[in-house]
Amino acid sequence: MTTTQEIHTPDFLSGDEFSIPTFRLLQQDGTLHEGGEAPELDRDQALKIYHAMVATRVLDERMMAAQRQGRLSFYMQCTGEEAAVIGAAAALDDADMIMAQYREQGALVYRGFSYDEFMNQLFGNELDYGKGRQMPIHYGSRKLHYMTISSPLATQIPQATGYAYGQKLAGDGHCTITFFGEGAASEGDFHAALNMAAVHEVPVIFFCRNNGYAISTPSIEQFAADGVAPRAFGYRMHVIRVDGNDILAVLAATRKARHIAVEQNKPVLIEAMTYRLAAHSSSDDPSGYRSKKEEEAWRDKDPILRMQNWLVAQQWWNEEEEKALQEQLRREVLETMKKAEKRPPPPLDSLVSDVYADVTPALQRQLDRLKSHIRKYPEAYPKGARSLDPDVSATHEAGARHADDARGGA
Incomplete structure (x- = not known):
């Protein structure tokens, strides 16, 4: 039973007594904040992370263009949130389960999902792992431990708790991470999942991408509290708020969260503060609810440029390599898209x-x-x-x- 201190006057608490800071390491110019220490990261993994970020951005740009050309029925971009998604994925063991919402294709790219595999799903052809039964962007891969995406909002959150409970019973030293937006955190499934995870002490990381908008609804109209992070206190859960555009901070925070989840069998909540630079989906027009000035202010915080600046400062990257990578990825996207379009649908x-x-x-x-x-x-x-x-x-x-x-x- 939980014990509390006694008081003898009716003094209410509002929550304003608590303030959750934002963890940051990397500045936009590629230098570290004063007092900050970069997580252990060798050149090979750093370049793998960066390659995944750029590959995701290129995929998003090309497939959104394909949707506008009528070659694809629907698409959703990860643009602006690459550091949050890929930084978290890079902190995991490859056998940890990922349960995504729908904007986490970068995690698949990092784990080795090819452009060809993306295209097969997007066009629903005979090589689509889902056999053409789902709309585009509903990826899944058993070999990469990435649970197939489902359309209804927040259903993956309690499923992650259940899967992690199974991992705890198996004792194999793995955890589950589930991604969702701050809008999904307004669903009842979110609260049921966190409560169940805390009570049963399971190795699950709840990763909230707070990108400011649930489609067109700004976060200020979604909740009165200081974001999503304070909700963890109600479940006696470890929590951290992190700059979601800071790849080093996300990587360090998720590594520590994984240690807590796996070594202590404790759930963790991470709130990554980021911004959706693109529209909610190919069916959305963000000009109706947010200003160009707001978007441009966040473009100056582009997570890919921030990591590129850091890599250059480490002398691990240069302008010529950047140009070659961009050309290679754009060519690969176009070639694989053309092949996928020509493949017949499943029988x-x-x-x-x-x-x-x-x-x-x-x-x-x-x-x-x-x-x-x-x-x-x-x-x-x-x-x-x-x-x-x-x-x-x-x-x-x-x-x-x-x-x-x-x-x-x-």
């Missing part, structure tokens, strides 16, 4: 082939009706886009095996 039978161990009579009836409809109105469907033959071709079989080996999910 029609894959809609029901692994929903259950055996296709149920109800599902079979639905599939038969769908095939009948397509045969009746073939002009309404792309020629050869769907295979109505239950005997899947060798190409489709190879694609399905490839997907089953690496797709995300539990």
Whole structure:
């Protein structure tokens, strides 16, 4: 039972008595804040982190352009939040589970998800690990310990607590990190997850990307308290607030959070203060709710430029290498996109082939009706886009095996 001190007058506390500082190490010019000490980071890992940040930015720019050209139905960018996402991923063990919201493609890039794998999912072709069943940006990879993204907001947060409880029972020395925005922290799932994690003492890191907006709703209209971090006190949980555009601070904070989670079986909450430089999604127009002046002020805090300045100061990077990397990545994105666009979609039978161990009579009836409809109105469907033959071709079989080996999910 929790014990408290006694008082004998009705003195209420409002929470204003507590102020959570923001942890910062790296300044925009690439130098450290006075008194700050960079986390241990060798050249190879530093360049791997930077490469992932730039690769994510290039992917975002090209795929948003593809969506505007009508080649892609939907897209969401990580632009401006690369340090928060990739810095956290770099602090983990590769076998730790990542449960993302939808803006964490940078974590996948860092772990080795290729442009080809991204494109297959975005275009829902025969090599898509999700077999074309989900909308774009719902990535997943079993081999990279990245749980497949689900659309409903905040569902991954209690799932992360449950998964981490399993890791605790397994005793394998791993943890789970779950990413979400400050808007998702307004969902009931957030509070249920934190309470359950604290009570059962599980190795989970709750990583909140506070980017200022839940689509068009500014954070000032979402909660009256000082951000999301103070909520940890209500669950007696370790917490830190960090500059989400500072790659070194995010890396150091998440490393320490992982140590607490794994070594002590204690949950941790990290609030990363950052900014969504892009629109919420390809369906959003941020000019309706925020000013260009505000956006430009945050562009001056670009996390990629900040890390680039630090790398140059370490003499680990130069202008020629930057130009070569940009050219290589842009070429690779375009080449893989063109290939992915030409690949056919999954065979029609894959809609029901692994929903259950055996296709149920109800599902079979639905599939038969769908095939009948397509045969009746073939002009309404792309020629050869769907295979109505239950005997899947060798190409489709190879694609399905490839997907089953690496797709995300539990």
